[in-house]
Amino acid sequence: MSKERLFQLVETKKDQYTKVSDAIWGYAETRFEEEKSSRALIELLAQEGFAVEEDVGDVPFAFTGTWGQGEPRIGFLGEYDALGALSQKADKAVREAIIPGGNGHGCGHHLLGTASLAAAVALKDYFSENNLTGTIIYYGCPGEEGGSGKTFMAREGVFDGLDAAITWHPGNTTAVASGSSLANIQVYFNYIGRASHAGGSPHLGRSALDAVELMNVGVQYLREHIITEARVHYAVTNTGGKSPNVVQPEAEVLYLIRAPKNEQVKEIFERVIDIAKGAALMTSTQMNYTIDKACSNLIPNEVMEKLMNENLQLLEVRQGSQEELAFAAELQETLTEEEKSATVRSLMAQYGERQGRAMIEEYTKPLLNDKMWPYQTSEKSMSGSTDVSDVSWLAPTVQCSTSCYCLNTPGHSWQMVAQGKKDWAHTGMLKAAKAMAGVALDLFNDPAKIKEAQAELQERVGPKGYECPIPAGIKPSKVR
Numbered sequence: 001m002s003k004e005r006l007f008q009l010v011e012t013k014k015d016q017y018t019k020v021s022d023a024i025w026g027y028a029e030t031r032f033e034e035e036k037s038s039r040a041l042i043e044l045l046a047q048e049g050f051a052v053e054e055d056v057g058d059v060p061f062a063f064t065g066t067w068g069q070g071e072p073r074i075g076f077l078g079e080y081d082a083l084g085a086l087s088q089k090a091d092k093a094v095r096e097a098i099i100p101g102g103n104g105h106g107c108g109h110h111l112l113g114t115a116s117l118a119a120a121v122a123l124k125d126y127f128s129e130n131n132l133t134g135t136i137i138y139y140g141c142p143g144e145e146g147g148s149g150k151t152f153m154a155r156e157g158v159f160d161g162l163d164a165a166i167t168w169h170p171g172n173t174t175a176v177a178s179g180s181s182l183a184n185i186q187v188y189f190n191y192i193g194r195a196s197h198a199g200g201s202p203h204l205g206r207s208a209l210d211a212v213e214l215m216n217v218g219v220q221y222l223r224e225h226i227i228t229e230a231r232v233h234y235a236v237t238n239t240g241g242k243s244p245n246v247v248q249p250e251a252e253v254l255y256l257i258r259a260p261k262n263e264q265v266k267e268i269f270e271r272v273i274d275i276a277k278g279a280a281l282m283t284s285t286q287m288n289y290t291i292d293k294a295c296s297n298l299i300p301n302e303v304m305e306k307l308m309n310e311n312l313q314l315l316e317v318r319q320g321s322q323e324e325l326a327f328a329a330e331l332q333e334t335l336t337e338e339e340k341s342a343t344v345r346s347l348m349a350q351y352g353e354r355q356g357r358a359m360i361e362e363y364t365k366p367l368l369n370d371k372m373w374p375y376q377t378s379e380k381s382m383s384g385s386t387d388v389s390d391v392s393w394l395a396p397t398v399q400c401s402t403s404c405y406c407l408n409t410p411g412h413s414w415q416m417v418a419q420g421k422k423d424w425a426h427t428g429m430l431k432a433a434k435a436m437a438g439v440a441l442d443l444f445n446d447p448a449k450i451k452e453a454q455a456e457l458q459e460r461v462g463p464k465g466y467e468c469p470i471p472a473g474i475k476p477s478k479v480r
């Protein structure tokens, strides 16, 4: 019955969690500017008796809340950053910004940070009731989106001494997360040329914009000759001005390179640097580059995943109300035909075409679907990245997703923002909190499991151990 009591302890305080997640949804602060969002979580943690330490690792708005003492030390990871240009009114099935061009919670991190906090608090309440010992730590992790906050925190030793880490991500479906994610590096390439009158004295000018364009062409040719799983994206962050009659004296391009393993990212990065140098030579400009951020590939942990699977199975499968389903149907009409088949395609990708097809009815109808996807271990990498990965090199780490949004809702979309304060999102958040608290309780109750999970981690990481992909001296950066 202990799990029942633990889950009940999450429910008892559900109003405070709904309130704080709605507040963070409203603040919608982007990476390393999460002043109000972190404050809301810090205040709640302090009120619940956790000892709070702010600006840990000298990362803006990173904090920890610790309760209890001694071994083991189990951590919950929380995020609370929003995304740019996704401002959207809640509960609206049409695109309507609150602030045109403003930020919005298009990845559900207002729920993410709150559920992890709810798990920590419920566990603390359970410990108090049963006089248990051990250390519960909540990690407030800013700047996940394009910022790699946890990687900076990892570099500064914030996660040292942690025995296991637990987190989740709001999703359209409920599942144990397995498999890896792509390592990445984000780098600014800056060119300096010489300004000149583009008509009168073009021969005296050296165009930095030409260098950026030639670099992009070079990388375009590179793409054919790198592993297919790798991704190379770019954004021109400085074109050198808006005057075509001036030879552009400076220009800048931001590259994001992803691949399944840290070494592969490094290797591609070296080749991109050579291309960047080539572009400088071709245009007689000067090139320098600055690493903005990076993160590692995720180290999955089957011991932890199995525990997550057991705990998720203990929880009730929710059904959407008529009203909720009607809203989901309205939102569905805002999606393209291709987007509408996203869940079906994921089923096929995960379980193979034959089994996937047999699962369509059960798992893709109704549109609000909390039925847990059967747990399946995977060594494959998803095509995105997460800074949870850097924690996963240091301590056995597990994640789940719970259904907080209707099926087929694209990630980083206004449709996701519009659903962020719905009951469905709140109950998904509480479900995740229960599953995470359950995993932690299992670990506290059975230290041998922690040892087993740590042995698996060691085997996967190998003797070289963790090397932070962000070099010393690089500081976390806000959205520019």
Ligand SMILES: [Zn+2]
Binding pocket: 106, 107, 145, 411, 412
């Ligand atoms: Zn995201």
Ligand SMILES: [Zn+2]
Binding pocket: 107, 108, 109, 144, 169
């Ligand atoms: Zn996210």
